[in-house]
Structure formats: structure tokens, C-alpha cells
Amino acid sequence: MKKILIIRFSSIGDIVLTSPVIRCLKTQLPDAELHVLTMKANRLLFEHNPYISRTHSFDGSFSALLPALRAERYDHIVDLHKNLRSLRVKLALGVTSSSFPKLNLKKYLLVRFKLNMMPPLHIVDRYFKAVECMGVANDKQGLDYFLPSDASAFAKVHGDFSLEKFPQGFVAVVIGAKHYTKILPVDKVIEVCRQVKLPVVLVGGREDAERGEQIASGEGLQAINACGKYGLHESAMIVKLARAVITNDTGLMHIAAAFRNPIVSVWGNTVPDFGMYPYMPANQDDSVIFSIKNIPCRPCSKIGYQRCPKGHFDCMMKHNSSGIAATVNGFIR
Numbered sequence: 053m054k055k056i057l058i059i060r061f062s063s064i065g066d067i068v069l070t071s072p073v074i075r076c077l078k079t080q081l082p083d084a085e086l087h088v089l090t091m092k093a094n095r096l097l098f099e100h101n102p103y104i105s106r107t108h109s110f111d112g113s114f115s116a117l118l119p120a121l122r123a124e125r126y127d128h129i130v131d132l133h134k135n136l137r138s139l140r141v142k143l144a145l146g147v148t149s150s151s152f153p154k155l156n157l158k159k160y161l162l163v164r165f166k167l168n169m170m171p172p173l174h175i176v177d178r179y180f181k182a183v184e185c186m187g188v189a190n191d192k193q194g195l196d197y198f199l200p201s202d203a204s205a206f207a208k209v210h211g212d213f214s215l216e217k218f219p220q221g222f223v224a225v226v227i228g229a230k231h232y233t234k235i236l237p238v239d240k241v242i243e244v245c246r247q248v249k250l251p252v253v254l255v256g257g258r259e260d261a262e263r264g265e266q267i268a269s270g271e272g273l274q275a276i277n278a279c280g281k282y283g284l285h286e287s288a289m290i291v292k293l294a295r296a297v298i299t300n301d302t303g304l305m306h307i308a309a310a311f312r313n314p315i316v317s318v319w320g321n322t323v324p325d326f327g328m329y330p331y332m333p334a335n336q337d338d339s340v341i342f343s344i345k346n347i348p349c350r351p352c353s354k355i356g357y358q359r360c361p362k363g364h365f366d367c368m369m370k371h372n373s374s375g376i377a378a379t380v381n382g383f384i385r
Contacts, residue, residue, distance in 0.1 A: 054084045055124060057108075059141060060132040061090055063230070064284070064303030067097045068310055069331065070132045071196035073179045073188075077130070078103035080188050087124065089114070089141065096284065100198040118144050130182050152182040159326060159354045166348070168325055175327040192333045197310035199285055199292075218276065219251040223380055224294035224313075227263060227279065228256035229302040231356025233321035236300055236368055238263055242270035247377035250295060250384055253278050255287050255304060296383040298376065305330055312338070314383035316376055319343040320368045321360075323351045340379050344370045 056077065060070050067090070078086055085105045088098045092111040098104055110117050114137070122145060129149035131138045142149045155178075161167040180190045225245060229235045236244075245252045245267065251274040254264045261280035268277040278290060288307050291297055297308040298316045308315050309330040315338065317330055323343065330339040344350070350367050352360075360367075 054081065054127045055087065056084050056128050056130060057087050057089060057121070057124070057126045057145070058130045058132060059089045059138045061135075061137065062094055062133075064094065064097065065306040065328070067094055068195055068197055068303065068306040069175055069328065070179055071101070071310065072176055072190060072193065072331075073130070073132065073183055074101065074103050075193070075196055076180075076188050076191050077183060077186075079191070081186065087126070089117075089121070100200055101196070102198070114141065121145060128186070132179055132182060150182045150185050152178045152180075154178075162323075162325065163351050163354055170325050170327065173327060174329070174331055176331050178327065194312065194333055195306060195310035195331055197288060197307050199288060218253055218290070218293065219274075221295050221384070222251045222253050222276075222293075223248050223384065224255050224291050224297045224299075224308075225252050225267075225275075226255045226291070226297065226299035226302060226304045226308075227267065228260035229300040229356070231321075231353075232358045233353070233356045233360055233365070233367070234301050235320065236318050236371065237365070238266050240368065240371060240373055241267050242273065243373035244298065244376045244380075245275055246270065246272050247374060247381075248298075249381050251275065253290055253294070255279065255290055296380050298380055301328075309339070314338040314380075316340050316342065316379050316383075318368075318371060318376065320365075321350060321352045321356055322354065326351075326354060338383070342371055342376055342379075344368075 060067055086103060087106045088104055089108045092109040095107055095109040098107045108117055126147050129142055129147055131149055131151040134151045134154045158169045161169055227241055253276045254267055256279035258280035264277035264279035268275040291304055291308045292311045294313060296314040299305040301319050301322050305317055309332050312335060315330045324341055329341055332339050344367050347366050349362050
């Protein structure tokens with residue numbers, strides 16, 4: 053039996069985007085035993101994946117894990133992170149490895165000089181370059197997100213998480229993101245939600261709770277603020293139940309794609325050209341991207357900032373709220 057270590061340390065969205073590679077490795081090499089190395093905070097993203105035999109995780113330095121990793125005697129490493137830390141792991145284990153084209157130079161040229169040399173290729177397809185050497189190919193079945201096996205019993209997953217708290221039909225609105233320049237401003241979200249023809253459930257982390265209250269208290273809104281009240285799996289279940297999802301460029305966008313939800317994604321300083329838009333190869337018509345073009349300073353970063361470097365925030369402020377709402381209403385009619 054071949055034993056393979058897959059490396060992906062972070063973050064939520066990037067990990068979800070590796071799921072097709074993991075699935076295809078196991079289904080196309082059924083005798084292979086797949087292990088994953090990740091950060092401790094992201095362990096839950098792999099724990100319920102049936103294709104993975106073991107998850108190794110660390111918090112801070114991975115050095116203490118090295119004896120255990122060496123003892124596994126891996127045959128091959130698939131590096132889906134490709135940074136200095138993953139290089140150190142590969143050197144320490146001393147086995148054959150493969151990786152993918154990260155295209156950092158091309159991303160830099162796009163951000164710094166607005167010279168777009170990025171190939172028209174989704175990051176998922178780039179990830180598959182790491183497993184071509186083993187004869188593994190993309191099955192085009194999209195992303196996976198695995199909830200706990202008892203997830204259908206909502207109350208068991210979270211003490212106060214109950215279906216009764218949510219309307220029978222609703223639109224999930226993911227209001228957060230790691231960086232400010234990827235977040236649709238509160239006033240814009242209120243404008244959108246006011247025009248959506250179903251109640252909305254606001255989804256986000258604890259850091260989004262206050263903005264969620266501001267939005268939910270907007271005049272003429274039917275909105276439930278679920279921000280900061282639930283963990284990742286519970287938030288994912290809200291997204292799964294939604295008739296459609298409005299989302300910033302963030303991890304829950306990719307989780308929504310894994311559930312094949314209709315998605316309206318709203319983009320700020322980042323651009324879909326980086327290859328990390330919703331991956332839905334079998335139903336791409338269910339994904340609509342709102343991205344303001346012809347802004348000279350965009351993209352200003354491949355990740356994001358805590359404030360607009362130029363001060364105008366045109367990449368978010370110029371979005372057409374009515375157009376976003378109309379697109380969502382088209383999905384739910």
C-alpha cells in the first residue's frame with residue numbers, strides 16, 4: 053500500500069479547494085493511504101473526510117511532529133501549500149514529492165503593474181498538477197465539504213443550534229472576510245438585503261457580530277444575525293440550507309460551492325483572475341460574480357488590507373446593490 057502525505061496548512065477556503073485532489077487521489081488510487089498535515093486550527097476541515105486515513109496537525113512549530121511523521125515512512129508527499137515551511141517538511145522527511153505552479157511572480161505582476169499574465173485556469177486545476185505524476189486526473193465533480201456524521205441532528209452539533217430558528221426559505225449572506233478590503237460595506241449589504249425577496253440569515257464570525265447587528269436592524273429588513281453565534285460547521289450548515297448565498301471572497305464562498313448552492317459573489321480588492329472564484333464545473337451557471345472592472349488600482353493586493361490604500365474604496369462602493377439583489381431573486385424564484 054502506498055502512503056501519501058498531503059500538505060496544506062491553511063486557510064479555510066484554500067483547504068476546501070484542495071478537496072477534489074484528495075477525492076481523486078483516493079478514488080483513482082484506492083489502495084493508497086492518505087494522510088494530511090495541517091495547522092491545528094484547521095484540523096476540523098479534514099476530520100470528517102472519508103478519503104483521509106489520518107490528520108496530523110500542529111500549533112506553531114511542526115518540529116515536535118517530525119519523529120511521528122518520519123515513523124510513517126511515507127512513499128510520496130503532495131505539497132499543496134508550497135512555501136518555506138512545507139519545503140522544510142519535505143527536506144526533513146527526505147522522500148519524493150510533487151507540487152503545483154503557485155505563480156507568485158505572475159500574481160505580483162498583476163498586483164504591482166496590472167500586467168495580467170495569469171493563465172485562465174482555476175486553482176483547483178493547478179493543484180492537480182501536483183498529482184499528474186501519479187496518473188491522477190480531475191473528475192470535474194467539484195468541491196467537497198464534509199459535515200459531522202450526526203449533522204442532520206442539528207441540536208446535537210451545537211447546544212442552541214436549531215432549525216426552528218431559521219425560516220423555511222432564506223438567503224444566506226456571508227458578511228465577513230479576513231481583510232476589510234474584501235468586505236461589502238454595511239450600507240451596501242442593507243441595500244441588497246432590503247431588495248431580496250426572502251428573509252436573510254447573516255453569517256460570519258465573532259468579529260462580524262456587531263456589523264451583523266447593524267445590518268439586521270436596518271429598516272425594512274427580515275434578517276437574522278447568526279454572526280459569532282456558531283462554529284464553522286454550523287455556519288456551513290446554514291449555508292447548505294440556504295436557497296442562495298450572497299458572499300464576499302472568503303472561505304464560506306467555497307463551502308457554498310461545495311454544497312452546489314447558487315452563489316452571488318461580491319469582489320473588492322481581489323480579482324477572480326487569481327483563479328480562486330467559486331469552483332462549480334458541473335453547474336457554473338449557478339455562480340455569478342460581481343466585480344468592478346476598470347479601476348486602475350485594482351487589484352491592490354492578492355490578499356487584502358485593513359483599509360483601502362487610496363481611501364475611496366471604489367472596488368466595493370461602486371457595486372450595484374439592485375443588480376446583486378435581482379440576481380439573487382432570479383435564483384430563488
